[in-house]
Amino acid sequence: MPDQDIQQQIAALSKELNDYNYQYYVLAESHISDYAYDHKMKELEALERAYPNFSDPNSPTQKVGGAVTSKFQTVTHKWPMMSLGNTYNAEELSEFDERVRKAVGDQVAYVCELKFDGLSLSITYENGKLLRAVTRGDGNQGDDVTENVKTIRSIPLALNQADYPELFEIRGEVFMHKPAFERLNSARAEANEKVYANPRNFAAGTLKLQDSAEVAKRPLDCFLYFLYTENRNKLFHTHWESIQDLKKWGFQTCEHTQLCTSLQEVLDFVNFWDKQRHFLSYDIDGIVIKVNDYAQQEELGFTAKNPRWAISYKFNAEQVETTLNSVSYQVGRTGAVTPVANLSPVQLAGTTVKRASLHNANEILRLQLHEGDSVYVEKGGEIIPKIIGANATVRKADARPISYPTACPECQTPLVRQEGEAVHYCPNEDGCPPQIIGKMQHFIGRKMMDIEGLGDETIEAFYKAGILHRITDIYQLSNHQQELKQLERFGEKSIEKMLHGIEASKEKPFEKVLFSLGIRHVGDTIAKKLAQHFKHIDQLAAASIEEIAAVQDIGIRIAESVRNYFQESFHQQEIQLLKDAGLQFQVVEKEVVLASESFAGKTFLISGTFANYSREELAAFIESHGGKMLSSISAKLNFLVAGDKMGPAKLAKAEKLNIPIINEEQLLAMRAE
Numbered sequence: 140m141p142d143q144d145i146q147q148q149i150a151a152l153s154k155e156l157n158d159y160n161y162q163y164y165v166l167a168e169s170h171i172s173d174y175a176y177d178h179k180m181k182e183l184e185a186l187e188r189a190y191p192n193f194s195d196p197n198s199p200t201q202k203v204g205g206a207v208t209s210k211f212q213t214v215t216h217k218w219p220m221m222s223l224g225n226t227y228n229a230e231e232l233s234e235f236d237e238r239v240r241k242a243v244g245d246q247v248a249y250v251c252e253l254k255f256d257g258l259s260l261s262i263t264y265e266n267g268k269l270l271r272a273v274t275r276g277d278g279n280q281g282d283d284v285t286e287n288v289k290t291i292r293s294i295p296l297a298l299n300q301a302d303y304p305e306l307f308e309i310r311g312e313v314f315m316h317k318p319a320f321e322r323l324n325s326a327r328a329e330a331n332e333k334v335y336a337n338p339r340n341f342a343a344g345t346l347k348l349q350d351s352a353e354v355a356k357r358p359l360d361c362f363l364y365f366l367y368t369e370n371r372n373k374l375f376h377t378h379w380e381s382i383q384d385l386k387k388w389g390f391q392t393c394e395h396t397q398l399c400t401s402l403q404e405v406l407d408f409v410n411f412w413d414k415q416r417h418f419l420s421y422d423i424d425g426i427v428i429k430v431n432d433y434a435q436q437e438e439l440g441f442t443a444k445n446p447r448w449a450i451s452y453k454f455n456a457e458q459v460e461t462t463l464n465s466v467s468y469q470v471g472r473t474g475a476v477t478p479v480a481n482l483s484p485v486q487l488a489g490t491t492v493k494r495a496s497l498h499n500a501n502e503i504l505r506l507q508l509h510e511g512d513s514v515y516v517e518k519g520g521e522i523i524p525k526i527i528g529a530n531a532t533v534r535k536a537d538a539r540p541i542s543y544p545t546a547c548p549e550c551q552t553p554l555v556r557q558e559g560e561a562v563h564y565c566p567n568e569d570g571c572p573p574q575i576i577g578k579m580q581h582f583i584g585r586k587m588m589d590i591e592g593l594g595d596e597t598i599e600a601f602y603k604a605g606i607l608h609r610i611t612d613i614y615q616l617s618n619h620q621q622e623l624k625q626l627e628r629f630g631e632k633s634i635e636k637m638l639h640g641i642e643a644s645k646e647k648p649f650e651k652v653l654f655s656l657g658i659r660h661v662g663d664t665i666a667k668k669l670a671q672h673f674k675h676i677d678q679l680a681a682a683s684i685e686e687i688a689a690v691q692d693i694g695i696r697i698a699e700s701v702r703n704y705f706q707e708s709f710h711q712q713e714i715q716l717l718k719d720a721g722l723q724f725q726v727v728e729k730e731v732v733l734a735s736e737s738f739a740g741k742t743f744l745i746s747g748t749f750a751n752y753s754r755e756e757l758a759a760f761i762e763s764h765g766g767k768m769l770s771s772i773s774a775k776l777n778f779l780v781a782g783d784k785m786g787p788a789k790l791a792k793a794e795k796l797n798i799p800i801i802n803e804e805q806l807l808a809m810r811a812e
């Protein structure tokens with residue numbers, strides 16, 4: 140190949156890998172599978188090795204792929220945070236073992252650890268207290284994400300009494316469990332928010348949020364796996380010993396870590412987990428093999444990018460090829476349409492796969508799917524596998540591209556897609572069967588009206604039997620006892636229990652009723668806020684968009700949705716019928732007796748989390764002593780009651796306006812003065 144071509148090829152590969160790095164580390168998105176990425180990296184490494192005159196110290200082969208961002212304070216790592224070399228088969232692993240033995244002799248033991256698919260973190264502890272947490276960044280410098288990390292429950296803020304060093308750094312991996320990922324991601328899809336491709340990306344996106352309160356809502360977890368401290372060799376001689384002590388100090392380490400004394404044991408460990416990993420609640424993408432002895436680690440040292448004393452063995456993401464038989468379109472409770480690929484059954488990662496998710500129309504376009512295509516299916520983070528591409532080489536010449544339907548498959552109403560949104564909706568909220576059933580199922584849900592004796596399946600059965608057509612029919616069920624008894628599997632006892640449950644639901648407070656109505660974008664917190672502000676459904680129904688949007692934390696999108704809901708005559712009728720049935724449509728005010736006038740004329744704002752009281756309790760305390768709560772920081776504010784995890788922007792604003800910032804104890808003491 141002429142030099143010019145090689146140079147071009149190196150430049151193109153470098154650019155491509157740098158682009159993937161940016162998407163992966165900064166935007167938390169993957170546009171290529173890890174396997175394909177690693178393959179390209181190896182290709183570039185091989186080219187650079189063959190043509191050293193073209194190698195470049197800034198090449199992605201020479202540097203850790205991440206970067207620092209401008210959103211956080213930049214911190215320089217005391218010990219650089221490196222990447223790991225990777226191997227994909229037993230042969231490459233045995234080459235690693237040979238290199239190690241050549242350098243340090245045959246007395247080698249390895250610690251085998253799961254390679255958690257998350258993002259690495261360095262945490263510094265001083266005198267047993269969490270001081271600082273920093274991302275890997277570009278390996279030399281990372282982002283200070285301390286406030287966010289403090290919200291992770293498995294990371295101790297203070298250590299158990301033990302003989303830990305005064306100052307040390309501990310490294311670990313932050314990740315999200317698969318069930319939490321599934322739950323949060325589908326809630327995001329419902330709310331039309333950006334969904335993440337896998338738990339790793341979700342965890343990475345979360346740790347880089349500016350709002351720690353939002354981070355606290357997303358369940359992150361962390362395994363700690365490495366200790367750095369000055370004079371470490373005086374404390375421990377091996378990595379294995381250090382891990383035993385980390386546990387005593389209060390850190391969560393992974394129970395599956397194993398000490399191996401031969402390559403065979405390492406291989407057994409690798410093979411065992413290649414199969415068992417599918418049963419873990421979190422994703423791992425391989426095994427990390429570390430030389431156990433610290434002295435040997437030091438002898439082996441580092442390359443520009445990796446330690447020479449450790450390596451990863453990466454599992455091949457299991458991938459199979461099968462036929463795309465058809466695409467079906469499911470309509471959800473909110474009317475969102477989800478395309479699902481129906482596949483010829485195939486074995487993948489221990490289960491038979493028949494279906495794969497396709498997310499939305501853009502995904503179908505991106506994959507350029509055609510009818511009858513032979514497709515590659517992979518198990519990513521999701522339980523339900525995904526299609527990663529079609530094998531165009533075996534496509535029939537006359538195969539038609541999959542075209543997205545224009546009408547709802549359930550009710551034939553033309554579908555709509557809001558500008559800038561990826562998801563299509565069936566707008567026929569009150570006439571589309573799955574939406575009607577979904578609305579009723581939502582209504583009776585545990586966090587909503589919580590009707591005992593009535594479940595999702597019963598709702599569906601009653602709908603199909605023509606007994607239920609809409610939410611309000613639930614309160615007419617007592618008039619249908621004869622019909623109910625005719626239904627299979629529905630005895631007198633269960634009917635009685637259900638009717639009792641329905642009757643009891645009439646006592647549910649207004650905020651629950653409001654949440655249960657299933658107004659788009661109105662979840663339980665929003666419902667609570669609206670109920671507290673408007674007190675009565677009639678006042679909410681009569682409010683303008685501006686009036687609704689004036690309520691704290693209610694944005695214009697929610698306000699519009701609420702307004703639209705109440706404009707529909709069908710909904711007005713629905714509410715009237717529910718009122719007639721005796722449901723609660725107003726806030727029952729508790730009489731307020733002022734405990735004192737200590738705070739009369741004073742205004743307060745509460746932010747963050749507190750050790751002894753909830754925010755609501757503190758607000759009630761302030762109000763019971765005559766103080767007034769404000770909803771934002773302005774010159775009118777007299778005191779900011781600040782707890783932990785308060786947003787830095789708020790703090791800065793209060794400081795700028797010279798507003799006194801007090802803590803929980805100071806607030807309580809103020810009353811006594």
Ligand SMILES: NC(=O)c1ccc[n+]([C@@H]2O[C@H](COP(=O)([O-])OP(=O)(O)OC[C@H]3O[C@@H](n4cnc5c(N)ncnc54)[C@H](O)[C@@H]3O)[C@@H](O)[C@H]2O)c1
Nearest residue numbers: 159163169170171172173222223252253254255259364427
């Ligand atoms: N799909 C994409 O677009 C894309 C882009 C960039 C990188 N990647 C993936 O990321 C990899 C490169 O990332 P990398 O530099 O973080 O390397 P790596 O993921 O191959 O290995 C190093 C990392 O492993 C993690 N790790 C997990 N468990 C560990 C344990 N027990 N001990 C030590 N470390 C552990 C640490 O975070 C460490 O930084 C690529 O090989 C590729 O798979 C994918």
Ligand SMILES: [Zn+2]
Nearest residue numbers: 547550565571
């Ligand atoms: Zn429909």
